[in-house]
Amino acid sequence: MGLVNIAPKLAPEGYERNFAELSPRLTSQQALTEAARCLYCFDAPCIQACPTRIDVPGFIRKISSANLKGSARLILSANVLGESCGRVCPTEVLCEGACVLNGTGAKPVEIGRLQRYAVDYALDRGLRLFERGAPNGRRVACIGAGPASLACATELAQWGYEVAIYDRQALAGGLNTYGIAAYKTRAQDSLREVKMVENLGVRFHQNVVVGRDVALAQLEKNFDAILIAVGLGETWDLTLEGEALGGVIGAMAFIERTKTLPFEQVDVGRRIAVIGAGNTAIDVVTAARRLGAEIVYLIYRRDENSMPAFAYEYELAKKDGVAFLWQTQPVRILGNNGSVSGLECVRTRTLGKGRSAHVEGVPNSQFVLEIDMVVKAVGQRPVTDFLGDMRGIEIRSGQVVVNPESHQTGNPKYFAAGDCVNGGKEVVDAVAEGMRAARGIHQSLSAKKT
Amino acid sequence: MADLRIDFAGIKSPNPFWLASGPPTNTAGQVMRAFEAGWGGAVWKTVGEPIVNTASRYGGIDLGPQKLMGFNNIELISDRPIEDNLREIAEVKKRFPDRAVIVSLMVESRRAAWHEMVKRTEDAGCDGLELNFGCPHGMSERGMGSAVGQVPEYATMITEWVKEVAQTPVIVKLTPNVTDVARMAQAAEQGGADAISLINTLNSLMGVDLETFAPRPAVAGKSSHGGYCGPAVKPIALHMVAACAQKVKIPISGIGGIAGWKDAAEFISLGATSLQVCTAAMHYGFRIVEDMTDGLNDYLDRKGFASLGELRGRATANVRDWGDLDLNYKIIATIDSGLCIGCHLCYVACEDGAHQCIEEYPGATSEKRIPRVIEEECVGCNLCALVCPVEGCITMREVSTGKPATTWNDRMRRVQRESGVAYTPSLWGSL
Structure with missing residues (x-):
């Protein structure tokens, strides 16, 4: 990551205390x-x-x-x-x-x-509460092993479908495994749920990138229906000068490190700027503080009341001693020998009210924060390049367009659910969509003659 | 400050709160601690020929997080020698001369045996005797306790034996395990009893361990029916006290689920003079009496009653036969939409469990899910108000029917007049 000024490590029990379950x-x-x-x-x-x-x-x-x-x-x-x-x-x-x-x-x-x-x-x-249904001879592939796929696969397996999940990560579970603050859930918690799905006979193919390791055409040939549940991609770029400097990282990548590495191996700067004020930004600022960062700024171009994060998430960050810079916009990341050394910001003012109000910089309000790490938490971009390869599937504003009842896409063989459809919502929304998609697939395939 | 003193058939007590005969009154140490805490009297745990007890002895029923909504025991009378009990009774009475010390007795059903026990007990200096004709377990199989209390002739006879020698007031403690408790009260009165106390405990099994199939409370995997008491039995006790108050003239000591001043005031309003408490003291200790006296005092002051005598029996005459209730009295439920939280428990209770008089989503556009009472259908049964979790949200409002009060008995008398068929309220079925 190219950090030069790494915050001192905590004693081992310090990490366990800091990342102990909140609830x-x-x-x-x-x-x-x-x-x-x-x-x-x-x-x-x-x-x-x-x-x-x-x-x-x-x-x-x-x-x-x-x-x-x-x-x-x-x-x-x-x-x-x-x-x-x-x-x-x-x-x-x-x-x-x-x-x-x-x-x-x-x-x-x-x-x-x-x-x-x-x-x-x-x-x-290890109670087995559900059983795999008697095989009905139909096969469904799910791309992505996150909540939407897990939910869809669970339903289909109980109805007798043979379900295979293809996922690019080493571990299944999607954001449940990789993307949620460690004090809420750990990767092993998510994997217990994955195990339940596996027990229904669902096959998981991890470390498989569809289109690279397995051709989409192959899936189309081998499966009766395909669920697209690929979630979202990398964090949006800030499009600022200095973004390539060492010490600049995306929020999802940062959280993933806290979920996959021992805490003492997750380096953080002494002074960190986190750009954005959504729930993911809160996960980052709290994790950074708990990993030992001395000063953590949360920088948001609008005011406190426009903050997208939930109120209780905000409270969490306040308790963790995060410094909030409202109405502040970064304009340039400053570097020294290839690594972040500062963040130049301007003060902003908003014209109008709410989250859609126009924001503009206040003239001559520049100031520089001395920092050694920047985390981008301004939302994730869609994986349009992958989705674009699929014939007949419409993408609107980066989101896969589906029939809201059946979750069928414009290509009748394809269904889609989760963040790639809804633009990024809660786990429970992805589950609900995955289950609806399962019903949609079942109806669609049941209508066909084998 | 109202006067909480009572004179119960000649037994004087600074307040109406007595500990009932049971585990809390087993020793002088306990009774003296209770008196220090403020109890007005105590009925000593039943004295008789010492018995042997089991382990375990008690069982409980919880209601959600509330422990001991109901309680039972298979413990028998005192397991201590009679002379030890009598010596301690004398000591307690000497230390607390102003408190009422009553001794519960259970003796084999022989006249001479009762005579001897009564004399020995009174020699210890007690203020009164309570004849245990009530315990439903263990002793009843040996011809004592409720075996006596369930046969009016036995109860009368043994009361008479006791009265032949007793110098102090004699209270007969009644079992609720009978068809007509008032009949038993009359039997005691007929035998010369100075007072009655009720209710003793109800026959019960507290449950079954579903893994081992041992009933509770278990003794080496087995159990036996025991005496049920605690808050759950209060309504039964209130009914029985009221029924006796209407049938006998002697004073009544009310027992059964009393845990606070409100319970006490209810028993008194139905005719009780003194009150006996056991389960609540077993649950929380003797300290509970402070709030009982404090609360009762404030209540009497608020009502403008100078003494308990002014409260006693105020509700008795309002306990009537069903046939005396006004059939033209009408109330209907009213839901306060400002207080309603939208749980819809009233809706489902009325729809499934009562009379289908509440609509779930009247005018489905409403933001709040406030059910509506269909007033023309409402029979005024109370169920919705009983299940409503919000205090004051559902009230039962009186509405005029424009008709004069009339009862079933009135109607039947009219039928009798018009038809010439004889009618007596207790023989409705013959009509």
Whole structure:
């Protein structure tokens, strides 16, 4: 990465402390107490708020009744990644945000943690809650091994499909494995869920790049349908002078390092500038601080109120002692001997309100931050080059266009789901889309004669 | 400050709160600690020929995180020698002369045996005797406890034996494991009892361990029916106290799930003079009495009652036969849309469990999911208000029917007048 000024390493226990789970697993006593708070609403708003429509009151009642296996089954039948969603979902704006207890002035039921508690019960014991369906002779390939593919494959395998997943990474799980802050979930947590999918007979082909290691034409020949669930690509460039300097890195690449390397091997600068203010930027600034960076700036060209990150993510970064530079825009990365030495910025002002307001630099407001690392967290670009190779598939604003019901693309053999369709949303959205795509594939193939 | 003192059939107590006969009143040490905490009296754990107890002895039922909604025991009477108990009773009475010390007795059903026990106990200086005709387990198989309390003639006879020699007031403790508890109260009164206390515990099994199939509370994998008590039995006790209050003139000591001042006030309003507490003290310790006296005092002040006598029996006359209830009284449910949180428990309860009088999504455009009562269908059953988790959100509002009050018995009497067929309220079925 070309860092010259690496922050001093922590003692080993320092890393474990800093990356300990923010929201640890509930004890059985805690789970029972929390479960008892659920009112067991009829036609519950929390279900409606969940993209995968998990029967929340149902699974919580099963926790109360000591039917944990049934609880896990209920959750996983709606969302095979129920465990990781319990950890990483923005529950405050989804199920817990919809909890009717909010209306009483009480705290909402901790649905996410209860969900994780129930699924952990099954995962810890290796319970097999689902069985592969009797083979129906049809074959589906999924490109990408992230949440959308895992969800789609789980459904199809239970209906008797032979499913093969092709993924460019060494490990399956997609962003669940590689892209979520380590204090929320670790790679091995994601791999436990992958194992569940494997147990249904789904075959994983890792380290395989479609188009390089296996030809698309080959897949088209061997499979009855293909799901595109390739997610998004690299972080957008800043298009600034100095971007090629050592010490400039994309947010996803940085987080991936924290998920795949021992923490002490993840180098960070002493002084870091993170550009962007989304949830990914928060994951970066908090990880950087927890890895030992002394000063971490979060730089955003709009104001605090326009910040795209969720409020509780922002709180997390505040607690980690991050310095926020609002209404600040980087204009040039300064270097010294090929490595980052500073970031030149200008102050901005906005014309209008909200996230779409026009931003312009304030004349003569330049200043320079002395830094030794820049992390770009301004969103990921779509993998249009790959998608462009597929005939009949329409890409609009970098997103694959699908029928919202069936997730079928313009090419009837191809379906698509997840970030490459929705432009980058939550894990739970990818799961919901993957499951819809599975139904779409099933309907489409069932309509055909074998 | 209201006057909380009571005179219970001649037994004086600074407040109505007594510890019931049971594990908390097993020793002088416990009873003295209880008196220091503020209890007005204690009914000593049943004294009799010492027995042998089992391990375990108690079982509990929780309701969500609330422990011991119901409680049961298969413990028997005191397992300590009679002379030890009597010596300690004398000591406690000497140290706390202003508190009521009543001794629960259970003796084999022989006249001479009862006579001897009554004399020995009174010699210890107790303020009164409570005859344990109630325990449903262990002793009943030996012809004592509820075996006596379930046969009116036995209860009358043994009460008479005791009254032949007793110098102090005699309380007969009744078992609820009978068809008509008031009949048993009358049997005690007929035998000369100075007072009754009720309820003793209900026959129960607390559950079954689904792995081992040992019923609870288990003794080496087996169990036996035990006495059920705690908050869950309070409604049963209230009914029985009220039923007895309407049938006998002697004072009543109310027992059954009392854990706070409100419970106490309810029992008193239905006719109880003193109150006995066991499970709550076993759960939380003797300290609970402070809030009981404090809360009861404030309640009496707020109601403008100078003493407990002004509260006693205020609700008794309102407990009536069903046939005396006004059939033209109408209430309907009203949902406060400002308070409603949209849980729809009222909807599903009414739809599946009652009378289909609530609409789930009236005018589906509403932002908030507020159900609507179909007023012309509402029968005023209370169910929606009972399940509503928000205090004050669903209220039952009285609406005028424009008709005069009328009861089933009124109607039947009218039928009788018009048809000439004889009608008595207890024989509706014959009509």
